[in-house]
Amino acid sequence: MENIIIISGKVRYSITLDPSTWIFDDRRLDLTTYFTREEETDNTIEEYTKAVSKHWDREIMEGAVFPPTLKTEKKFEKEKVLTGTFGMLFKPFLQNSEPEADAAFLIIKTKDGELELPLKEADGLILKFSDNGKPLTADGPVHVYFGDGSNVKHPIKNVTEFIVK
Known part of the structure; x- marks a missing residue:
C-alpha cells in the first residue's frame, strides 16, 4: 500500500x-x-527541406537503406524501458x-x-x-x-x- x-x-x-x-x-x-x-521554431518548411536534401544526398552516396525491422525496434523499446x-x-x-x-x-x-x-x-x-x-x-x-x-x-x-x- x-x-x-x-x-x-x-x-x-x-x-x-x-x-x-x-x-x-x-x-x-x-x-x-x-x-x-528547446522550443520548436516555425521554420518547419526549411527543416523539412534540409532533411529531405540530406536523405537524398545519402541515398546518392550510399544507396538506399531499408528501415530497421520491427524486431530491432521492439528490442530498442525494451532496453529503453529497462x-x-x-x-x-x-x-x-x-x-x-x-x-x-x-x-x-x-x-x-x-x-x-x-x-x-x-x-x-x-x-x-x-x-x-x-x-x-x-x-x-x-x-x-x-x-x-x-x-x-x-x-x-x-x-x-x-x-x-x-x-x-
Missing part, C-alpha cells in the same frame, strides 16, 4: 494511482530529455477525478508535510515514477515536478496523497 497514491477531497471520484504500472503506459514521458528540449527515467502528466488523472466547480487548490501531502498549489498549476505537474529503469522506492513512489521544470533539482518527494480543496 505504500506505492499507492490517492486523489481525494472535492472531487466527484476518488482515484487510486499505482505508479508501478505506468511503465507500460504509452503516455509516459522520457524525463532525460523532457526539461532540456534503463529509462520516466514520468507521467498529472492532468489526465486530475481530470478523471472531476474536481468540483468550487475547488481551487491542490494539496500535495508528503511524509514531511504539505504543499498547497492553485488547481490551475496542478495541470502542469509531472509525476516521475522511474529512475534509470528502477521504481522510486527510497523516497517515492513518485517525485513531483512543476511543468516548467523549475524544481528539477529539488522535486517534491515522499508523496502520499493529493487532496483537492
Whole structure:
C-alpha cells in the first residue's frame, strides 16, 4: 500500500494511482530529455527541406537503406524501458477525478508535510515514477515536478496523497 497514491477531497471520484504500472503506459514521458528540449521554431518548411536534401544526398552516396525491422525496434523499446527515467502528466488523472466547480487548490501531502498549489498549476505537474529503469522506492513512489521544470533539482518527494480543496 505504500506505492499507492490517492486523489481525494472535492472531487466527484476518488482515484487510486499505482505508479508501478505506468511503465507500460504509452503516455509516459522520457524525463532525460523532457526539461532540456528547446522550443520548436516555425521554420518547419526549411527543416523539412534540409532533411529531405540530406536523405537524398545519402541515398546518392550510399544507396538506399531499408528501415530497421520491427524486431530491432521492439528490442530498442525494451532496453529503453529497462534503463529509462520516466514520468507521467498529472492532468489526465486530475481530470478523471472531476474536481468540483468550487475547488481551487491542490494539496500535495508528503511524509514531511504539505504543499498547497492553485488547481490551475496542478495541470502542469509531472509525476516521475522511474529512475534509470528502477521504481522510486527510497523516497517515492513518485517525485513531483512543476511543468516548467523549475524544481528539477529539488522535486517534491515522499508523496502520499493529493487532496483537492
